[in-house]
Amino acid sequence: MVTPDQAIETIRETGGAQPGNRALHAKGKLYRGTFTATPAAAQLSCAAHLSGAAVPALIRFSSGSGNPKQPDNAPGVRGMAVKFTLPDGSTTDVSTQTAQLFPASTPDGFVSLLHAMRPGPTAPLRLLGYIATHPSFVKALPVVRAANTVPESYGTIAYHGLHAFRWVAADGSARFVRYHLLPQAGEHLVPPDVAKTKGADFLIDELDKRVATQPVRFDYQVQIAADGDSTVDPSKPWHGTQTVTVGSLEITGIDTEREHGGDIVVFDPMRVTDGIEPSDDPVLRFRTLAYSASVKLRSGVDRGPEAPAT
Ligand code: HEM
Incomplete structure (x- = not known):
């Protein structure tokens, strides 16, 4: 099995990652806001931020690449990560991206794919070899490719959590869900010819202006697993059609407090809280280890006890 350091090394070889920056999603910015759960949320999970009382949220929007200078007008996957502060001062995280599926079922699959995609004359052959040994990739590929877009704004594109989490309500009932963060402003993309005319930092500049005039809002929606939906494979689509809006996230301004003077912010999807349990998805569990290696x-710091248990 691939180690977290090997994964980071491979990511660095393919993605342009640089010391001093996140190994992936290197270019991004922190914002502040408030999350308020709907009454329907508490029916699904007893987690403290789902009780209905407003809680503070720290949000980071990012470009998926490891290149800290990745131009915003280049097509690609974007990230949205949210850290909720609970009434007892602890935090819980949600980490999402614009692709609706992950291209691999396992960390090894993901790292092999990165190896196969490394540029060079043998790249087409390597990719064919990867497809032959990972047939489910063929199904996920068009969905992952469809996310290779440029949005009008970080606030006009939908983000998806991909992993399954088990939500447990106060009455003991439980269900597996996947997360979706849906922009209340609707989804709006920039056509490729217009994207070329945009600046390299236009998404961050645009969001800064947008939040200065009005809050940017997202609905937090959960999709409930139907029979047969995989709870361990983020490359497999779900057929479950039951969705519940569990809250609204209101982004109100730029964060000016965090990530100064050695402060480290890590958005880790394994940082759950009572009422939310991680599934056995190996990609989900590996992320904590990879994120520690990236930190x-x-x-240069070891995360130590800050990292959630895997
Ligand atoms: C084996 C699979 C994956 C690996 C190895 C991986 C690796 C990484 C690394 C190294 C970072 C930088 C972490 C840091 O320095 O804090 C990162 C950030 C991020 N990843 Fe992943 N990732 C994986 C899967 C995913 C998936 C499935 C999603 C979305 C559902 C995702 C969404 C994000 C986001 C949003 C960030 C930026 C977080 C921030 O703004 O701080 N990743 N990833």
């Missing part, structure tokens, strides 16, 4: 790369 070491970007700051």
